[in-house]
Amino acid sequence: MYARPHGSPADLEFRRRYLGPLPGVTEDRHKNVIVRQGQGDDANRVLWSCHTDTVHHHAGRQTIIRTGDTYRLANGSKSSCLGADDTVGVWLLVQLIRRGVPGTYVFHYGEESGGIGSSALAKSDPVWLERFPIAIALDRAGQHDIITHQSCFRTASDAFADSLAVALGQANPVLRYSPSPGVYTDTAEYADIIPECTNLSVGYLGQHSKDETADYAFACQLLEALTVLDVRALKVERDPTVADVEPFWSSWDDHTWRLKDDDHDLPLPRKHAYLTDEYAEVQDSLWLDRYSGYGDRYDQIQEEDRLERAWASLKDYRLTSLREAAARSYHTAPATRLKKRRPALFRGSRLLNWRTH
């Protein structure tokens, strides 16, 4: 497998070898590789996204092993990571293209170096991007997350995330997705242009480390779901011209849905902060109520009463003072007023080396 630091010969060779043969493949001036499939609305409904670079320290080839359905580095490997982030996303996009699934597919350049390809594309071609109501990155650890917040901003509405969780479960009942805050991937760059910008878990764990793994069986289950996903059923509600700032501390534990570190005097997101075990329990039961058992329990998904009661019961846990402080310092405000904050927040997170995706 290729170890592919951004722009390295291995990154470019990997692109030539695996993306070059795709039907109708093009490369934009920012080195993003793009494939469009389907006619009219079909091609313009969803922008599917991944990135071809990895965080390997050195470019080249590495040996990986497969045990059951799990891929990892071979024992004693000197490599710095597996690179499933985001090779799994690349694989999924390639398979969807080969299966003829309509949509627009963007293999981004330089995500791990700060969203080089996506930020350049957002700057140079906003009119081209405006046609898409939805951008879905396949670049998230774990198996459950539909990302609603990136770089401290809301990038997708709860209505969209809920509808995607339901649609994925209907497409493949073994999947269990629910809304979650995230940190950053390429689709964050499109949040001022495209209404619903998210990132989906693709099954890798321990990204950016020697212990990184990829789950082949999970990737196959997700592929089956995405192949038949009813993208027309997805709700589009967010106004991309309004920056909805709901800052949250970024040191999420990606895989248990809990906040790892609450030492920091920062506001928390409105709905998806897991402050306590009780909160997590409620969230689990909400998942069961809302997204599982589509056949005979589909009507229950529409049932909002329990949801409302659950949120009401959590009032005591809300950090009222923090939220009030947040309300004073951050408002829902026109994107233009807040635009300058976004890069600064993002750079800060990179400097502190927080985990991305």
Ligand SMILES: [Zn+2]
């Ligand atoms: Zn990634």
